[in-house]
Amino acid sequence: MSTMPSDRSPDSTLAFLREGYRFVGARCDRFGSDVVQTRLLLEPTICLRGRDAAELFYDEERFVRRGATPLRGQRTLTGVGGVQGLDGAAHRARKAMFMSIMTPDAIRRLGQLFADEWRARIPTWAANGPVVLYDEVGRMLTRAVWAWAGVPLAESDVRRRTAEMHAMIEGPAVLGPKHWRGLIGRRRAERWARALVERVRAGALPAPEGSALRVIAEHRDEQGVPLPPRIAAVELLNVLRPTVAVDRYVVFLALALHDHPHWRDRVRADDATAEQFVQEVRRYYPFFPLAAARVRRSFDWRGYAFPQGRRVLLDLYGTNHHPEIWPEPERFRPERFAGWRDDPFGLIPQGGGDHRTGHRCAGEWITIELMKQAVAALTGAMSYRVPPQDLALDLSRMPTLPPSGLIVDGVRPAG
Ligand code: HEM
Structure with missing residues (x-):
């Protein structure tokens, strides 16, 4: 048995917060190994990177999710008791609930709602001068996904709900006020979502057949028992929150079009090229840094011992930038996806493996559809300028975003 390359530091949590997305990759590079051990939150932790590691x-058979996500992540980002922390039959039954919502028709409908929102906003942007794309897109996605999920939303609540979703997304890997905002945002949103579920169950709020609200309110677990209202609320938020989070990818799309303007005409002209562009944005730009699990039963891999219960982190960002999978990983090259043969363990911005049986993101197809609609809007529905501003991505911030939120001005409807 070999000794796993190990970080010497007694605890690397502060280094993780300082180094952000590069934390695992920097250690892997230093040791020349895609398996390294460190200590995070005072606990020995194995970090993995690369296709085979994914x-x-x-x-x-080797890993479980129960108890893998630190409590600070559950209390802000994911919620306690949701699908992310389930294993085995309980996970499959809950995941089937999510996947039953993701029909091709439903995905198209959400894409259309978002596209309609976008088109409706263009005249306002044209009339009112500069807009922060991140803020605008967040609110458009909120309106679209609330309508799609069958959840009523007053226009006066749009800002508040969007802000709660953002607070949860930004809460886990920060200290101080931003973390507290995440806790408060989650508490408020869960209370609100729980009341909604209870009203649907009591017949006081009609929810359309097949909508996320109806499916979740009516779902029965693998033993035929309805979800406790608190858990149903967590799962409804597991649809609403990450759909709003696609606003970050839309900002990255706009950033990529700004940095690589020669792609503009190409993606407008051809759907297949637009899809390659979207995939490269998902590969290249940082979003979720890591996924977490625990060793189910002790085993050896590549001569290294993985003891039962050990926390293991998979470096999603590092795998998407691994030179063995992605030649010249730091270059933005959408053409690398021309003729790409889908590999469930190579491109993993939203996790790897199988959507239905494993923990891979339930909303990956939705994300791609919304991003395609955003590319079409950015290149075909309007013209705009990107004035000078701070667009640098800070890789120590998780999740990161250009500090300006990407300001655009001079918006005009196309044609
Ligand atoms: C904004 C873009 C998104 C990113 C970057 C993203 C990323 C991820 C990642 C990294 C995971 C964890 C994978 C793992 O644990 O192995 C995940 C899980 C999940 N995502 Fe997403 N996601 C996005 C959008 C969405 C959307 C739009 C939805 C729903 C409409 C969604 C719903 C979920 C759910 C329910 C899970 C838990 C799956 C499970 O544990 O089985 N996500 N996502």
């Missing part, structure tokens, strides 16, 4: 990580 395949290992998504092997359910």
Whole structure:
């Protein structure tokens, strides 16, 4: 048995917060190994990177999710008791609930709602001068996904709900006020979502057949028992929150079009090229840094011991930038996806493996559809300028975003 390359530091949590997305990759590079051990939150933690490591990580025989996400992440980002922390039959039954919402028709409908929102906003942007794309897109996605999920939304609540979703997304990997905002945002949103579920169950609020609200309110677990209202609220937020989070990817799309303007005409002219552009944005730009699991039963891999219960992190960002999978990983090259053969463990911005049986993101197809609609809007529905502003991405901030939120002005409807 070999000794796993290990960080010497007694605890690297502060280094993780300082180094952000590069934390695991920097250690892997230093040791020349895609398996390294460190200590995070005072606990020994194995970090993995690369395609084969991703395949290992998504092997359910070897890993469980129960108890893997630190409490600070559950209390802000994911909620307690949701699908992310389930294993085995309980996970499959809950995941089936999510996947039943993700029909091709439903995905198209959400894309259309978002596209309609976008088109409706263009005259206002044209009349009112500069807009912060991140703020605007967040609110458009809120309106679209609330309508799609069958959840009523007063226009006067749009800002508040969007802000709660953002607070949860930004809460886990920060200290101080931003973390507290995440806790408060989650508490408020859960209370509100729970009341909604209770009203649907009592017949006081009609929810359309097949909508996320109806499916979740009516779902029965693997033993035929309805979800407790608190858990149903967590799961409804597991649809609403990450859909709003696609606003970050829309900002990255706009950033990529700004930095690589020669792609503009190409993506407008051809759907396949637009899809390659979207995939490269998902590969290249940082969003979720890591996924977490625990070793189910002790095993050896590549001569290293993985003891039962050990926390293991898969470096999603580092795998998407691994030179063995992605030549010249730091270059933005959408053409790398021309003729790309889908590999469930190579491109993993939203996790790897199988959507239905494993923990891969339930909303990946939605994300791609919304991003395609955003590319079409940015290149085909309007013209705009990007004035000078701070667009640098700080890789120590998780999740990161250009500080300006990407300001555009001079918006004009196309044609
Ligand atoms: C904004 C873009 C998104 C990103 C970057 C993202 C990323 C991720 C990641 C990294 C995971 C964890 C994978 C793992 O644990 O192995 C995940 C899980 C999940 N995502 Fe997403 N996601 C996005 C959008 C969405 C959307 C739009 C939805 C729903 C409409 C969604 C719903 C979920 C759910 C329910 C899970 C838990 C799956 C499970 O544990 O089985 N996500 N996502």
